[in-house]
Amino acid sequence: MKQAIGVIDSGVGGLTVARELMRQLPKETFIYLGDTKRCPYGPRSEEEVRAFTWQMVNYLLGKNIKMLVVACNTATAYTLAELQEELDIPVIGVIDPGARAAIKVSQNKRIGVIGTEGTIESKAYPQALASIDQDIRVNDLACPPFVPMVEEGILSGPKAEGIVSRTLQPLKDMNHIDTLILGCTHYPLIKDLVQNEMGDHIQVISSGEETAREASLILAYHKALETDDHTPRHEFYTTGDMEKFRLVANSWFEEPIQILKSVELEHVSSSA
Amino acid sequence: MKQAIGVIDSGVGGLTVARELMRQLPKETFIYLGDTKRCPYGPRSEEEVRAFTWQMVNYLLGKNIKMLVVACNTATAYTLAELQEELDIPVIGVIDPGARAAIKVSQNKRIGVIGTEGTIESKAYPQALASIDQDIRVNDLACPPFVPMVEEGILSGPKAEGIVSRTLQPLKDMNHIDTLILGCTHYPLIKDLVQNEMGDHIQVISSGEETAREASLILAYHKALETDDHTPRHEFYTTGDMEKFRLVANSWFEEPIQILKSVELEHVSSSA
Numbered sequence: 001m002k003q004a005i006g007v008i009d010s011g012v013g014g015l016t017v018a019r020e021l022m023r024q025l026p027k028e029t030f031i032y033l034g035d036t037k038r039c040p041y042g043p044r045s046e047e048e049v050r051a052f053t054w055q056m057v058n059y060l061l062g063k064n065i066k067m068l069v070v071a072c073n074t075a076t077a078y079t080l081a082e083l084q085e086e087l088d089i090p091v092i093g094v095i096d097p098g099a100r101a102a103i104k105v106s107q108n109k110r111i112g113v114i115g116t117e118g119t120i121e122s123k124a125y126p127q128a129l130a131s132i133d134q135d136i137r138v139n140d141l142a143c144p145p146f147v148p149m150v151e152e153g154i155l156s157g158p159k160a161e162g163i164v165s166r167t168l169q170p171l172k173d174m175n176h177i178d179t180l181i182l183g184c185t186h187y188p189l190i191k192d193l194v195q196n197e198m199g200d201h202i203q204v205i206s207s208g209e210e211t212a213r214e215a216s217l218i219l220a221y222h223k224a225l226e227t228d229d230h231t232p233r234h235e236f237y238t239t240g241d242m243e244k245f246r247l248v249a250n251s252w253f254e255e256p257i258q259i260l261k262s263v264e265l266e267h268v269s270s271s272a
Numbered sequence: 273m274k275q276a277i278g279v280i281d282s283g284v285g286g287l288t289v290a291r292e293l294m295r296q297l298p299k300e301t302f303i304y305l306g307d308t309k310r311c312p313y314g315p316r317s318e319e320e321v322r323a324f325t326w327q328m329v330n331y332l333l334g335k336n337i338k339m340l341v342v343a344c345n346t347a348t349a350y351t352l353a354e355l356q357e358e359l360d361i362p363v364i365g366v367i368d369p370g371a372r373a374a375i376k377v378s379q380n381k382r383i384g385v386i387g388t389e390g391t392i393e394s395k396a397y398p399q400a401l402a403s404i405d406q407d408i409r410v411n412d413l414a415c416p417p418f419v420p421m422v423e424e425g426i427l428s429g430p431k432a433e434g435i436v437s438r439t440l441q442p443l444k445d446m447n448h449i450d451t452l453i454l455g456c457t458h459y460p461l462i463k464d465l466v467q468n469e470m471g472d473h474i475q476v477i478s479s480g481e482e483t484a485r486e487a488s489l490i491l492a493y494h495k496a497l498e499t500d501d502h503t504p505r506h507e508f509y510t511t512g513d514m515e516k517f518r519l520v521a522n523s524w525f526e527e528p529i530q531i532l533k534s535v536e537l538e539h540v541s542s543s544a
Contacts, residue, residue, distance in 0.1 A: 024375050026405050096492060103296050104485045132488065133298050134501045213376045214489055216404065220368060221490065229406040 002226065004029040004235075005215070006060035007069045008053065011039030011240075012151070012248045013185035014071030017094060019253055020212040021069065022234065025219070029232035031063055035265065036240030040147070041074040042118035053079045055265045057087070059237075065089065066224050069215055071185055071208075073115060077124040090218045097210035098181045099128035105203045106179040109133065112171055112202075113140040114194075115183030116147060125183055139174050143167045143184075150186040153251065156193065164193045172198065181205045189252070235259045274498065276301040276507075277487070278337035280328040283311030283512075284423070284520045285457035286343030289366060291525055292460075292484040293341065294506065297491070301504035303335055307537065308512030312419070313346040314390035325351045327537045329359070331509075337361065338496050341487055343457055343480075345387060349396040362490045369482035370453045371400035377475045378451040381405065384443055384474075385412040386466075387455030388419060397455055411446050415439045415456075422458040425523065428465065436465045444470065453477045461524070507531045 005025075007018050011034050018032050033056050035041075041049050053075045057068065068083065068091045070076045076093030083091045102111045113125040120142040129136045145163050154160045171177070180202050182188060188206045195204050219225045226232075236257050238245040249257045277297075279290050283306050290304050305328050307313075313321050325347045329340065340355065340363045342348045348365030355363045374383045385397040392414040401408045417435050426432045443449070452474050454460060460478045467476050491497045498504075508529050510517040521529045 024372075024404075026407070090493075096489075100296075100485055100488050100492075103488070104481055131497065131499065132296075135298070209376055213372055216372050216375070217368075217486055217489060218493065220372075221362075221493075225403065227403065 002029060002228075003064055003066035004031045005067045005069060006030075006063070006065035007032045007071050008056040008060065008075065009034050009071045009185065010041035010052075010075060011036045012245065013147070015249055015252050016185050016188040017069065017071035017208040017211050020206075020208040021215060024209075024212040025216055027226040027229060027232065028219075029226070030234045031060060031065060031237070032234065033060060033237040033263070034239070034245065036238045036245055038239065040116070041072060042116045046078050049074055049078045050082075052265070053083075057083065059263065059265060061087075067092070067215065067219060069211060070094065071211070073119040073124070073184055073207075074122075077119065077122040090222060092211060092215050092218060094185065094207045094211050095124050095183070096128050097214045098183060098205050098207040099125060099132070100214075101205045101210040102179045102181050103129065103132055103136070105205070106136075108176070108178045109136045110176045110178060111136055111138055112177040112180040113138060113183045114143045114146075114168070114171070114180065114187065115140070117142040117144055119183050125181060137176075139171060139177055141168070141171045146190065147184065147186050150189050151248070155189055160190065160193055161197075164190060164197050168194065168197050177202065179203045179205060182207060233258060235261065237261050237263045239263055239265050274301060274500075275336055275338035276303045277339045277341065278302075278332035278335070279304045279341045279343050280325065280332065280347065281306050281343045281457065282313035282324075282347060283308045284517065285419070287521055287524050288457050288460040288478075289341065289343035289480040289483050292478075292480040293487060296481075296484040297488055299498040299501060299504065300491075301498070302506045303332060303337060303509070304506065305332060305509040305535070306511070306517065308510045308517055310511065312388075313344060314388045318350050321346055321350045322354075324537070325355075329355065331535065331537060333359075339364070339487065339491060341483060342366065343483070345391040345396070345456055345479075346394075349391065349394045362494060364483060364487050364490060366457065366479045366483050367396050367455070368400050369486045370455060370477050370479040371397060371404070372486075373477045373482040374451045374453050375401065375404055375408070377477070378408070380448070380450045381408045382448045382450060383408055383410055384449040384452040385410060385455045386415045386418075386440070386443070386452065386459065387412070389414040389416055391455050397453060409448075411443060411449055413440070413443045418462065419456065419458050422461050423520075427461055432462065432465055433469075436462060436469050440466065440469050449474065451475045451477060454479060505530060507533065509533050509535045511535055511537050
């Protein structure tokens, strides 16, 4: 039986990662689970994020997935290590792929990171970068206005440009970095705005693209790549309002999503 | 005891991969072995390339390496699968990383590949690309003048520009690709010339950079990354003329190489 790749997120942001996974791995089947009912995870306690994440993981394990992608920066920061430890399948998060890609492209070892307040406060990116190269200097900046702006569908035009410009100003003032990591899965939707604001000399790294690339390598490494050249049917699950999820997903994907189901995670046991 | 990462190549070309490995993994120690006496491998039979490669591998296994990087396209094409099968340590080649990076950046799924005649004839890149995405169209081109040009140190100026321009003309005439893989470890040294000739709309992928990025992931995945922030002392071995090797290596690296030794591989048993 074909096995799917599971993708979990606190809500809809991880859809940018799912979109890249489907583009870079067109033979693979994906099952996406977004905990839209309880998002955002950013302001929640570590204990809550861990419990919610394990509920999602256990639900997808019941669907016989062959790999798990944690497409949420907060969930990655709090749970990746223990998921990798305890699951028998490969587990990939969104933080390390962005860090490795930034190390590859940066020439001056000065790397910027933008994300939610939770991700920036967790220092997960500076730690990931320093674990590989102690000489890297990180300028990080929380950008609280970006997620609500993206979720409201404000992705271009003067209002979006103004918000992006004002928010990124502290990073521009420092003017040292040559590479900028988009450390939030919502941000790829405003990548062009960020690039325009920061200038062409800054290489902007999208964690979704990089996570998909690394998922491809890890699948190949485990000889678990799908070889059959079929058209996969992906499944999407949401804990929240289905029509709201469908609207966002369809505006982010090129083709409308086919299979969308509702799931109540509170009724899923959190024990493995 | 600290374990090093082994890097093997038919000669000096793999030094571009080693340079990227050292840049992206500055805490790691590398042992490079270049079979300069018997290079190039391109025109040799598969049997010979496999025997020579196993001699290099066995030599480095005697040095207790924790990972092997096959920094030679020909050796990768002929031996990667069996090395991955038979060795207990992770083994990485240079073909798949370039293919995955190209899939990540290409938007129109038309990818160019340039390499030696052997690499292009092997169809290793088209096969690696198609194994992931059947819809990718590949335009490949053998560029025989590039390796001798690079080895003679002709890396810029009108003569180099002329050779690059004439050689790449068939690829430019087709004018469809949006991504070009440098499928030879010598080519990163003329990356700027190739970029200028192809135009800014073409994304040029260097297999050395991408191989280093994937080595970083596989080490992290095996929890085998060096954590100690020391200054590693890399070792270089050549089967050929030491002074010629030193000249090339020092012209390609920013700092002169410290430890260079000679090795006679013919006396090494080819049994594992």
